[in-house]
Amino acid sequence: MAGAASSGNGTAPSGGGARSRASEGKSVCDVRADQRRRVPLLRGLVSLSDPKTAHGVIPDQGPDSQGARIDWLREHRAWRGAGACSDRDQAPRGGCRLMKGVAGRYGWRRAVKAAFLHACRVSGVVHIFRLFAKRKLLVLCYHGFELDDESRFRQIFTPRDSFRHQLEVLSAQKSNVVSLGEGLARLKEGRLTGNTTVITIDDGFYGAYAVAAPLLEKFGYTATIYVSTYHVIKETPVFRLVIYYVFDFASVPVLRVRNVAWGEDQDVDLADRDASRRAMWQCITYGETACNEAQRQEIARRMSAYAGIDYEHISRTRMFSYMNRGEIRDLASRGFDIQLHTHRHRFPPGDRAAACKEIEENRGILEACTGYRPVHFCYPDGIWDRSQWAWLKEMGVESAVTSDPGLNDRRTPLLALRRFSYSPRMPDVEFAAGAAGLMPFLRPIAQPSRRGTRPLQTEERHNGNEQK
Structure with missing residues (x-):
């Protein structure tokens, strides 16, 4: 599948099956054609394993396409932080080496998972699992949305095209996207129907206003946006x-x-x-x-x-900035649900006074913007502890979402709702499986919860810990 460029003396470069076949009398172009015919499944696997090629494949390997392929590799390796491509990438690949290349870029585990999920979708197994998830509530989790090139270095920013495609997936799967309040009411009353889905967006980055909101409105969907208000007031980049x-x-x-x-x-x-x-x-x-x-x-x-x-x-x-108060007010007037995420993006498990102060400040600012009292909460960084539930109830909080993966049923505590978190490096087939409710059946739902405190120096604490 990988192209082989002719050297200055007209011979193919060393390495791979293309060299041996060229020496048997076949032209390099014939060898490329043979490789493309032999590995159509692997071409598809590359597409499934890479959200940036979700609607296409590696550039075709015509006689003059070697440079295009190298440019493609550079782009995708730069995107995942692996640096420029090496000389090995310029050599022709057989089917086995191509598979290794896919796994090298995205990991064997993710490549195999993408292939397995694709097989489940093609065979109809997904529809069977959807029957098991019929009475469960799926809550999707997003963070920021790409305005410039943010998705290249942190996994909290979703590219615009990826988000649009995911909304198309939800529409094609006939997902019943409802507001958080409606979803929780159906959950408590046992009125959930197949594919009941809630979309949540954490933090309150400007991209939620500029990118996500218009796309959601285009599809007729709503979302709950959990807003941390420190940078809303300061109007500065994080x-x-x-x-x-x-x-x-x-x-x-x-x-x-x-x-x-x-x-x-x-x-x-x-x-x-x-x-x-x-x-x-x-x-x-x-x-x-x-x-x-x-x-x-x-x-x-x-x-x-x-x-x-x-x-x-x-x-x-404003690639690293939050919405301002006027933009929050505008989203609320358009039907988006603005809810609690603390003021300084922290909710210390061992300090009741500090935790309650965070919610009070957060709620006061949001209530002034929206005109209603927010009662739903998102734990900063997904870190939570059962000891905090009493504090939340005292503060009038009715529900709280975590970062724990899984679906929700009537036995799920409303102050520990599970979510399906999206990553920009997640293959489309994996998102489709998650949106259909399949993923919790493929991995333990009760993964270790992100409970307890963490030190300041952790990469996950992307909003910082500003106090002044």
Whole structure:
């Protein structure tokens, strides 16, 4: 399937079956044609395993297509953070090597899962599992939506085309998309019908307003948006995400950091993963523990300049910014459900006073924007503990969603609702299986819950821990 380019002397490059067949008298183009005929299933598997080729395949291997294939590999490896393609990628591939290439880019486990789910869909097994899920509530979980190139470096940003395609999948599967309130009412009363689905969006990034809301309206769907309000008030980019971006996409090989308060002057070799991460966390920890918001933004601006990144572009596109109060008000007037996600994106299990204060501040701001009292909650980062349930009830919270995977039935605690979380690297066939209610039957529903506290220096805490 992979093309082979002729060298300057007219012979095929070394490696692979193409070399031996070319030496038997076949032209390189004939060899390519043979390879394409032999591995149509693997071509499809590449498509299924890659959300960026969900509607196509690897560029065809015509006589002049070697450069196109290398460009394709560079694009997709850059997208997953693996760097430029190697010389091995330019050699022809047989069926076995192609399969290894798929697994190398996306992992054997994901490639095999995609193939298995595709077989389930083609054979009709999915419809059998949908009968088991008929009386269960599916809650989908999204976070941000891509405005520029955010999905290349963090798994919380969904590309516009991917989201549109997923809504098409829900429509094709005749999913009954309802509001959270309606879904919970049907769940409690035992009135759930097949494919009852609730769409939730966490955090309140601007992309939910600019990208997700118009697409949802186009399909006639609604969504519950859990909004953390610190950055709604400040109207600034999320500091931690900007620093992540600076270290991941710096246009210089060495970051020359000078005259900073959190450490000595240093030249950070970005090719040295350990040194790079150590410098990144020094910057983040100092900004989140010792600075106010204005100081954090100044640090972000300086670090962007060191890295050759346009901070004004980040600020202007709002790629790491939240909705403002006017945009939240507009979404509420259009029928979207705005709900609780704490003020500073934290809900400490061991501190009742701090936890309740987070909800009070969050609720006050959202109620002023929407005109109604929000009563549904999303645990920040999906971290929760049963001891918090009493606090939530005292605060008038009726339901709370986690990041624990699975479907919900009448036995599911309303303060520990399960969800199916989407990742931009998830193959389309995996999303379709999840939207049909199949995934919980393929992995244990009771996976270890994300309970308890975590240290500040964790990549999952994407909203930071700002207090000032």
